Amino acid sequence: MSGITLAQAQTKLDAYLAAEEKILLGQKVEIDGQALTRANLEMVQAGVAVWNQRVRDLTAQSAGRGRSRTVAPIG
DSSP states (O other): OOSOOHHHHHHHHHHHHHHHHHHHTTOOEEETTEEEOGGGHHHHHHHHHHHHHHHHHHHHHHTTOOSOOOOOOOO
């Protein structure tokens, strides 16, 4: 199965967290060639949420824990 790896997702999450910190300090940052300022804080925080969830999902998959399921008897 190919796709994004846990290491790649963690790298993106780290980049978004660093950008969020810089923006909160009033600095301009660049992610994937796009200049971001305080006006983009909401977008950066959305990126943090997306990449955090991907890291969590990939971590759970690598630990053998997929989505949780409830099994109930029939009848």
